Amino acid sequence: MEDIRIGVYICWCGSNIARMVDVEEVAREVSQLPGVVIARDYKYMCSDPGQELIIRDIRDHKLNRVVISACSPRIHELTFRKALEHAGLNPYMFQMANIREQVSWVHEDRAKATKKAKSLVAAAINRVRWHEALDRRTVTIHPATLVIGAGIAGMTAALEIADSGHPVYLVERSGHPGGRLAEMDLISPGMIDAGEFIREIIERVEKHPKIKIFTNSTV
Numbered sequence: 001m002e003d004i005r006i007g008v009y010i011c012w013c014g015s016n017i018a019r020m021v022d023v024e025e026v027a028r029e030v031s032q033l034p035g036v037v038i039a040r041d042y043k044y045m046c047s048d049p050g051q052e053l054i055i056r057d058i059r060d061h062k063l064n065r066v067v068i069s070a071c072s073p074r075i076h077e078l079t080f081r082k083a084l085e086h087a088g089l090n091p092y093m094f095q096m097a098n099i100r101e102q103v104s105w106v107h108e109d110r111a112k113a114t115k116k117a118k119s120l121v122a123a124a125i126n127r128v129r130w131h132e133a134l135d136r137r138t139v140t141i142h143p144a145t146l147v148i149g150a151g152i153a154g155m156t157a158a159l160e161i162a163d164s165g166h167p168v169y170l171v172e173r174s175g176h177p178g179g180r181l182a183e184m185d186l187i188s189p190g191m192i193d194a195g196e197f198i199r200e201i202i203e204r205v206e207k208h209p210k211i212k213i214f215t216n217s218t219v
Contacts, residue, residue: 004035004129007063008121009054011045011070013100018043020104022114026069030121035129037061046076051083058087065128069097069121090133097124144169148219151179152198155205162210170205170213177202177213 010027012018023041031039038061042050045068057063066089068080073096081091099117107113143166147158150172158168176182184194205211 002064004065005037005061005063006035006065006067006125006128007054007057007061008036008039008067008125009045009050009069010039010041010099010117010121011050011068012041012043013071013104014043017070017100017104020107020110020113021099021117022110023117025114026099026117026121029118030125033122033125035065036125037063045070046079051079051086054080054083055087058084058089064089065093065095065131067095067097067121067124067128069099069117069124071100072098092134093128093131095124095128095131097121143167146171146219149173149179150177150205150213150215152181152201154179155201158211159201159204159208162208166210168211170211171217171219172213172215173218175215177205177215 008027008030010023012023017023027039027041030036038057040053040057042053044050045054054066054068058066066080066084070076077096080096081094084091084094097117097120099120103113103117103120107116145161145166145168147154147161147168147170150158150170154170154172155177158170162168170177178198181194181198186192186194205213
């Protein structure tokens with residue numbers, strides 16, 4: 001089994017994180033954790049120089065796992081995975097700890113925020129130990145969609161999908177489409193005739209070349 005060699009990177013995010021979190025102290029403390037080969041703090045980890053720093057460390061220190069403590073993974077997880085790939089490391093040997101939205105932006109006490117940041121980074125380090133290299137795979141899928149229930153919601157969904165060019169199979173357990181709306185008289189806020197409204201939708205569904213409707217049917 002290979003030795004665990006983790007690189008940890010704490011982002012200042014300008015003042016977004018560093019204003020409330022002592023990033024240098026976080027880096028110093030987590031550098032003592034088992035498996036951590038190097039721990040750094042940098043003003044903008046997502047910047048080109050920040051990414052180059054990570055890539056260089058992976059190669060120079062033979063890192064096989066990386067933890068980045070920064071903003072939300074929704075923003076830059078893909079950015080950092082690409083950096084790992086550029087360094088020749090599997091992009092899934094990576095874990096992010098969000099210390100911006102989950103720490104800096106929601107705390108007013110710097111000492112407590114720093115303590116919480118340390119905990120989140122330590123948790124990410126413990127988690128990344130168990131990561132395994134993954135490979136991307138692609139599979140072909142059947143473009144047809146099954147929609148169960150031909151009420152107003154089911155018919156609207158079927159029309160949206162069909163109008164985008166994909167075939168739809170619409171299944172209705174009763175003998176006709178329309179659902180509860182077909183049983184109503186007037187609908188608010190404009191007091192529209194429900195029967196006329198639903199008839200127009202049903203007609204569109206029944207005439208749509210991409211929709212096949214099955215009545216008196218269940219899945």
